[in-house]
Each structure stands twice: as structure tokens, then as C-alpha cells.
Amino acid sequence: MLTIKGRILLFLAEQGGIARELPISTVKLAEELKISQQTASRVLIELERAGLIERAGIGRKHVIKLTEEGLKELLEMYTSLKRVFETPVEVELEGYVFSGLGEGAYYLQIPYYARKFEEKLGFKPYPGTLNIRLTGRDQVLRRLMVEKAADIEIESFSDERRSYGGAKCIRALMNGEEEVAIIFAERTHYPKEVVEVIAPICLRERFKLRDGDKVTLKVRVSPINL
Amino acid sequence: MLTIKGRILLFLAEQGGIARELPISTVKLAEELKISQQTASRVLIELERAGLIERAGIGRKHVIKLTEEGLKELLEMYTSLKRVFETPVEVELEGYVFSGLGEGAYYLQIPYYARKFEEKLGFKPYPGTLNIRLTGRDQVLRRLMVEKAADIEIESFSDERRSYGGAKCIRALMNGEEEVAIIFAERTHYPKEVVEVIAPICLRERFKLRDGDKVTLKVRVSPINL
């Protein structure tokens, strides 16, 4: 992915060639980067001519350090990549509403979950989940992406009666208007193309939804979490 | 600095190819990256074979997206660069102590400066500066580097009588033992090979220094500030 010039420049920077002069021979450099001594020599000459490094020959020992230009070159690449990895991308999920068997509502009225959701999401969830069946190519992959990025954790829990499975959530925007959360329950009988959504309000009322209506979910995901 | 594969992968990521399928032709891609259409086509084939991207031809329109592998590839480069730019490097300055004309002491007893230094550095400076003349090749460049990274600002100031010049400071470790600060005064009559150091204590006493004694200053600098 990096040219030889790039690899050498990066290697020199990693070795501390930013702050001080590195005593390194073309032979050593070639060994480290698994290239020939000749190539190392030639590329150093080119980097020097391009003003990206400076060399000095003190007696037999040669030393190398990056110039400001050389550091700038690396910095440019760094900022490009930084932008890619630190700018959230919007992933859009699309699917159709359908009715479940009311398990969502069942779980949400269990005090443990109700309390946890309110604590972690900052709202008291309406006691019912909206089931959405994703459609179209690529949707399941996107769902996996979103699940991977889901960063709000509801821990599993057990009391003397039974155990409660955990879940992961992530905030989303439904139909471009309403703040909701997608729930990925640890134990679910739904297949991978289904997601469950909760919100502080009744989403069916809010959007006048009937089974089969299409809805969209926009999720902001940082690529570094993928 | 990036190979064509790298440039194309980065471009696709920048265009949002992480989260969704991009509709982009080899002609457009070639234009954007200033390469030939043929090269764009060939490289896409290679990237696809390497498992870094996925393509789908929906009718005439072709779409491209990065695979997890492709994103991982970029992430590796990103983490290498991140390490380089976010790991502080230690810059070592070396020089000989000499006596000035007492201006350091003069300025440090001016209440404005005394107060400012204490506020910004977190210690009450001993009323006197230690003057150090840097020696050896590369030292002046290092000094410039350190000055550029100096991030503690003492603002200039004026009252009815006169104006007080500003300064920039940076923390350093003298002789590997004592926490000090290097002062880069805006107005100084010293040449570039001289730095002035202050500390909460009398450094001359602490290290039993006499004129001509050698001292070192270690400064931690984040490469991103250079």
C-alpha cells in the first residue's frame, strides 16, 4: 500500500528520525524493509533530492533525519486517514414494520431492563419494541456493521428466579426525524434480517405505522469501530 | 507515497465506500486519481481478487465497496502513522552554562512575569535564569524544533510606564533529574544558540554549576506539533 519512498520515510520516522539523526546504513535499512541495498541507496538519494530527508556523512558513519517537508508528507497521509477513520459515516438501514409476539413489551416491563435502558439511553422507553424486517441486498451486511458498532451495553443479570440476557444498543434516527435506539438482544429468536427498535414514545402512533410500512434508520458509526 | 492500490482504496473509503456501495465508473475513478482508465480497471480487478473490495454490476451501473479486509488494510497504515504522530519524541539539547548580565533575574522580579510564570508553570520560579549556550551540529535545529513545540504562552502586556514582551515556554528535564522550563522570550538579545531556563529552585546550587559546565535538557515533543 505504501511506495518504497513512503515505507522508508515511515520507517525513519518510527525509528526516531524526526527528533534526531539516525545512524543507519543502507544495508541495515534494506534488511529491515526487505529490499535490496541498492534500492535503499537509490531511494535515499531520491528522498534527499526531494528535500524529505537530510543526510550527513560523519567520517564513515552516515546519519539520516527527516526534514520538516518529510514530516509534512507523512502528516498529510495521516490526516487523510484520520479523516476517514474519525469521521462518523452514516449507515442507513431500511425495512418493513411487522408485528411480533409482544416479547419486546414483555421484556421492557421487567424492572431490570426498564431501569437499565433508562440509565444507559437517557430516556424511559415506551413499553414495546418496533420490529423491522430489513430488505434488499447489502442490508444484512449493514446490520452486522451496525451491530458491531453498537456501543451501549446492557449487562446480563440473574436473580434467584431466572437469568436475564444482555443486549447491545446504538442510537439511530428513524425516518430522519425521531431519535430511537436499535436493540441487539443476546438471546433473540429473530433472524439476522430483523432489528428491534425502542424509543421514548410509541413509534407506531408517531408515524401512524401499520404492518408492512417502510421505515428507515440512520446510524452514525465511527469507522474505527468496524 | 501511496501505491496506486493504496490511493484507490483510500479514495473509495473517503467517498463513503466503507458504509455503502459507491456507484463509480473506472473512467471517473481514473479522472479523480489522474491515472488511466485502464489502470483503474486493472487495479480494481486486483483489489477485488485480493479481497479488499467487492464489486457488483447492477445492470449497467457498477458499484464498489470496501470489504472488512480492505478497511483493515487502511487501518493498519493509520495506526502506524498515529503511533508516529502521537507518541512524544524526546529531543535532547546540550550546552554549556554561562553568565548573563542578570536580565533574567531582572525580569523575574517584575510582578507581572513572576505571577504569570507561577500561574502557567505551576511553580514560583527562582529569581534568576540559567543561560545555556548550545553546542554541536544539529543543536540549533533542535532548538527551533523545541521552540515551535513550546506550548505555554506568556502574553505580552503593557502598563502606563512600559510594555512587557511575551514569551513561550516548554517543560524540560535538566540533567535527567530536575523539572525545569525553557523560556523563549519574544524580545531577547541572545542569539539562536542560547536558551534560558527557569526552575523553582536555584539550578546553579542544585547541580553545583560553574560557567562552562555542560548540562542537558530533555524535552518531550509531540511530532504533530512540529
Add this chain to the structure above:
DNA sequence: ATTACTATTTCCCGAGTAA
């Protein structure tokens, strides 16, 4: 329009070797 083949040129890596 589009992608991608084949042919040609250009460029770059590394072997041999001088200094």
C-alpha cells in the same frame, strides 16, 4: 455509455561492481 483485454512503453528493482 461501460469494463477489460492485448500490445507497447516506461519505470523501477536488484545484481554486479567500482570507489
Add this chain to the structure above:
DNA sequence: TTTACTCGGGAAATAGTAA
């Protein structure tokens, strides 16, 4: 030892063109 030249082979880029 060290760096860096010349040069031959091969990879990689573009041109031409088919589908």
C-alpha cells in the same frame, strides 16, 4: 566495511481496441 554507479529483466502504466 560503506555508498552508489550501470544495466538487464520484469513489473506496472498507458494506448489501442473489443465486447
